[in-house]
Amino acid sequence: MNQAVVSDVMRKPSSHSEFELIHRFFASPNLSFPREGIELGIGDDAALVDVPSNKHLAMSMDVLISDIHFPAEADPSLIANRALAVNLSDLAAMGAEPYCFTLGLVLPQNDEAWLADFSGGLEHLAKKYNCPLVGGDTSRGPLSISIQVQGLVDRDRAARRSGAKEGDRIYVSGTLGDGAIALLALGLDSHLGSEFSLTVNEPNAACLQFFEDAYFKPQPQIEFASNAAKLFSSCIDISDGLQGDLQHILDESEVAGNIRLGDIPYSKSAMCCVNPENRLLAALFGGDDYELCFTVAEKDCVELESIADQLGIRVTCVGGITAGEGIEYLDADGSPVGLNPQAFQHFSAQA
Ligand code: ADP
Numbered sequence: 001m002n003q004a005v006v007s008d009v010m011r012k013p014s015s016h017s018e019f020e021l022i023h024r025f026f027a028s029p030n031l032s033f034p035r036e037g038i039e040l041g042i043g044d045d046a047a048l049v050d051v052p053s054n055k056h057l058a059m060s061m062d063v064l065i066s067d068i069h070f071p072a073e074a075d076p077s078l079i080a081n082r083a084l085a086v087n088l089s090d091l092a093a094m095g096a097e098p099y100c101f102t103l104g105l106v107l108p109q110n111d112e113a114w115l116a117d118f119s120g121g122l123e124h125l126a127k128k129y130n131c132p133l134v135g136g137d138t139s140r141g142p143l144s145i146s147i148q149v150q151g152l153v154d155r156d157r158a159a160r161r162s163g164a165k166e167g168d169r170i171y172v173s174g175t176l177g178d179g180a181i182a183l184l185a186l187g188l189d190s191h192l193g194s195e196f197s198l199t200v201n202e203p204n205a206a207c208l209q210f211f212e213d214a215y216f217k218p219q220p221q222i223e224f225a226s227n228a229a230k231l232f233s234s235c236i237d238i239s240d241g242l243q244g245d246l247q248h249i250l251d252e253s254e255v256a257g258n259i260r261l262g263d264i265p266y267s268k269s270a271m272c273c274v275n276p277e278n279r280l281l282a283a284l285f286g287g288d289d290y291e292l293c294f295t296v297a298e299k300d301c302v303e304l305e306s307i308a309d310q311l312g313i314r315v316t317c318v319g320g321i322t323a324g325e326g327i328e329y330l331d332a333d334g335s336p337v338g339l340n341p342q343a344f345q346h347f348s349a350q351a
Pocket residue numbers: 018022026041042043044045046047102103104105133134135136137138
């Protein structure tokens with residue numbers, strides 16, 4: 001790359017147009033609205049926010065690069081919704097309540113229609129979780145979206161990965177595998193190989209809508225987590241597949257776990273469009289589900305399930321924590337199942 005190209009790529013928009021663009025699309029009352037504790041939002045060199053003395057500030061960031069993490073040609077409001085949702089999912093996984101967020105936006109050009117749709121697409125979740133946009137940075141280059149979310153969590157009550165204990169039960173929220181199956185339904189690339197395919201040529205309209213929502217509108221489990229995290233001994237959000245993400249909990253907690261394969265929950269659309277082997281592949285190795293995997297002491301499980309019930313959130317006990325290391329998969333009788341070791345290693349390495 002010659003010097004002229006480098007400087008062009010790295011150029012920031014001229015300050016006048018940048019200011020106007022930020023003002024129009026981001027410093028809007030629908031996005032950078034006031035909330036208690038936010039002393040100063042967009043417009044100065046930095047935002048100013050209070051952190052109550054009984055809280056920790058939870059911070060998490062995800063960088064989404066076009067055509068790697070989302071299709072560049074997709075509806076900008078859906079891209080925006082997904083970008084904020086996956087960040088909020090990390091706050092849910094800590095049991096934190098959303099507080100505010102910042103946005104680092106790299107744009108190939110000043111496309112006002114795109115920006116209007118994009119900023120509009122951030123509004124729904126920002127309002128829903130009272131989580132205003134308080135700042136960011138805007139630059140010129142290949143499209144990428146970096147969001148940092150801030151959340152508040154009671155001191156020493158955050159749901160870490162490291163607290164799982166022998167005898168705890170392993171739960172997941174929602175249904176698994178939908179994020180990976182959605183890639184197939186939307187005609188996008190999956191890392192799960194050529195065998196990973198739909199059993200139908202064309203999903204029916206209801207399934208297609210379901211998978212489009214699963215991909216672009218993952219539902220961060222904020223409300224459930226903020227009510228139930230006091231009962232979690234550990235928690236993670238499932239962004240890389242149950243196998244890889246549960247393994248993080250096991251590693252951090254220095255324990256082992258078993259998963260009853262027959263208890264993994266699937267959506268009706270996954271049952272309709274994908275065979276059992278591929279459903280399992282999607283759940284264990286697919287990722288992009290943004291559901292929670294958490295562990296709960298046996299004595300707390302009744303209370304946990306009643307909280308989920310009251311909120312209308314599906315939770316499923318899929319296994320338990322044991323001593324040792326690694327994950328053991330069990331069939332309906334509780335006998336160990338050897339998953340095809342080759343496929344297993346291949347996808348484990350990719351997760
Ligand atoms: P500076 O040069 O001091 O970094 P900028 O011109 O980048 O200031 O930004 C001016 C103001 O606009 C700051 O308050 C910054 O947080 C905000 N801002 C810039 N880009 C964005 C964006 N993409 N989203 C939200 N706020 C932004």
